[in-house]
Amino acid sequence: MIIDMHIHPIFYGAVCEDSEEVEFRKNAFGVFKQSPYGYEEMFAEMDYAKVTKSALLPLDLTTTEGGWVVNNDQIAKLVSDYPDKFIGFASVDPRREDALNVLDYAFGTLGLKGLKLNPAKQHFFPNERWMFPIYEKCLEYNKPIIFHAGLSWEPNAITEYAHPLKFEEVAVRYPKLRFCLAHFAWPFVRETVMLMIKYPNVYTDTSVLYMDSPEESIQRLFTVDMGPLWTDRALHRQIMFASNGPRFRQFKILRALEKIKMRDYAREGIYYKNALRFLGEEVEEW
Amino acid sequence: MVDLQTIEWMSRKPEEFHRITEEVHQIVEKSSIKNGLVLVVTAHTTTGIMVNEGLPCVETDIADTLTKIVPLEAEYAHAHFLPSYGATGNNSTGHIKSLLCGNHCVFPVVDGKIACGGAQDIYFVEFDGPQTRKIYVEVFGD
Numbered sequence: 001m002i003i004d005m006h007i008h009p010i011f012y013g014a015v016c017e018d019s020e021e022v023e024f025r026k027n028a029f030g031v032f033k034q035s036p037y038g039y040e041e042m043f044a045e046m047d048y049a050k051v052t053k054s055a056l057l058p059l060d061l062t063t064t065e066g067g068w069v070v071n072n073d074q075i076a077k078l079v080s081d082y083p084d085k086f087i088g089f090a091s092v093d094p095r096r097e098d099a100l101n102v103l104d105y106a107f108g109t110l111g112l113k114g115l116k117l118n119p120a121k122q123h124f125f126p127n128e129r130w131m132f133p134i135y136e137k138c139l140e141y142n143k144p145i146i147f148h149a150g151l152s153w154e155p156n157a158i159t160e161y162a163h164p165l166k167f168e169e170v171a172v173r174y175p176k177l178r179f180c181l182a183h184f185a186w187p188f189v190r191e192t193v194m195l196m197i198k199y200p201n202v203y204t205d206t207s208v209l210y211m212d213s214p215e216e217s218i219q220r221l222f223t224v225d226m227g228p229l230w231t232d233r234a235l236h237r238q239i240m241f242a243s244n245g246p247r248f249r250q251f252k253i254l255r256a257l258e259k260i261k262m263r264d265y266a267r268e269g270i271y272y273k274n275a276l277r278f279l280g281e282e283v284e285e286w
Numbered sequence: 287m288v289d290l291q292t293i294e295w296m297s298r299k300p301e302e303f304h305r306i307t308e309e310v311h312q313i314v315e316k317s318s319i320k321n322g323l324v325l326v327v328t329a330h331t332t333t334g335i336m337v338n339e340g341l342p343c344v345e346t347d348i349a350d351t352l353t354k355i356v357p358l359e360a361e362y363a364h365a366h367f368l369p370s371y372g373a374t375g376n377n378s379t380g381h382i383k384s385l386l387c388g389n390h391c392v393f394p395v396v397d398g399k400i401a402c403g404g405a406q407d408i409y410f411v412e413f414d415g416p417q418t419r420k421i422y423v424e425v426f427g428d
Contacts, residue, residue, distance in 0.1 A: 031372030037418060044298045044416040153372055209374050213365040215358075247373045251300065 003087070003275040004046075004054045004250055006146070006182055006207045006242030008069065012056075013038045014081060015074040025069045028061055030154045034246055039082065046085070049243075049250035055275075056086050057116040057146065060093040060102070064123055064156075072102070076110040087279065088112045089146065094124055094134050103134070107141040113279055114138075118148035119166070120157035127169040135174050142280050144178040144203075149185035149192070151210060153247065164191040171199035178278050180240065183207050189225040196238045203278050205242030206253060206270065214248075218256035228261070236266035240274045289317040289425040297415030303336075303345045306421065307408045311400055313423045320398045322427010327390040329422060332380030332414035334387025340407030356382045380414035387411055395427055
């Protein structure tokens with residue numbers, strides 16, 4: 001079993017009826033020269049990568065750019081089409097006046113499983129006080145948050161907003177709030193690891209392919225940026241498999257991970273067990 | 287006269303040999319063109335069009351030889367993020383194997399049929415799947 005915890009369903013044909021909306025997504029997300037594709041093609045990609053479920057992430061840019069890069073209702077539609085294949089996340093622009101209502105609807109009515117926020121793109125510091133009600137709403141519903149962290153390729157995304165050190169106060173103030181600093185907050189891998197070894201509610205994911213081939217990038221991540229035994233010894237409960245499709249391909253990240261030496265329990269954790277715990281579907285005492 | 291048709295096919299693996307011999311022959315035989323040429327061209331840069339004997343062992347030998355010439359792990363310059371795509375490259379093996387394989391094949395059309403040897407199968411070869419792919423088949427002549 002493998003769960004991919006980071007997919008942007010920008011080109012999923014079932015939510016691409018409006019070509020102007022797709023064009024908005026492409027420009028806002030900064031992904032080009034790709035076209036909508038159907039379920040058969042996305043499932044072929046998942047099957048080859050041995051991915052059983054994918055977490056689908058929307059992004060609400062209402063106040064900054066006037067639209068969504070896939071909205072919460074569209075995520076719920078995809079999940080309702082294939083509930084055994086998809087895990088639906090919500091998003092909210094935290095500056096919206098109705099942000100908490102958006103989350104009540106997403107979690108309470110649509111049944112979405114977590115929240116996706118991108119501080120770099122949505123232009124907020126995660127440790128700002130006005131963000132705290134958002135986190136408390138997630139705690140109320142026991143929903144985790146996936147934060148984009150580190151470098152973002154999206155246009156007008158400011159990396160300073162998504163630096164790992166901006167998240168420490170959130171980890172301290174809300175120890176029961178499970179959150180993921182996606183992409184190991186690359187290039188701030190050491191800072192991300194610092195938070196993970198101190199705060200068990202901080203997770204990360206493997207979608208790190210900013211330079212080099214998948215093999216070179218993942219090898220460097222697991223043996224140079226981190227010590228080669230750090231995963232086995234300390235981080236094996238907090239790293240989740242993720243590809244960041246459509247930017248990176250699932251099977252290439254998996255192929256690279258398969259070449260990394262690690263203990264079976266660490267690999268199982270990365271491939272699916274940590275995702276289940278992150279989603280609140282399994283509870284494990286530390 | 288010119289008759290242009292397309293074949294669509296979805297690969298399910300990164301590399302796959304897919305025979306399109308029958309489809310190409312049918313396109314030629316349904317065409318009103320009786321004498322001329324048929325051109326089979328891929329619409330992509332990480333796929334190939336190949337003519338060879340349709341045997342699994344031949345496919346294996348060709349695939350293995352291409353991988354020896356173009357190994358998965360090498361210092362390819364294309365292994366980086368492409369801002370113009372918003373996605374990573376990392377498919378150099380597909381591009382180079384496509385180059386070695388070629389992007390097209392041509393056959394004579396005589397009396398409404400393809401003139402070819404009995405062992406000549408036409409392959410569409412995937413080098414960067416899984417993906418939905420397009421092949422152009424153009425018949426031109428009289």
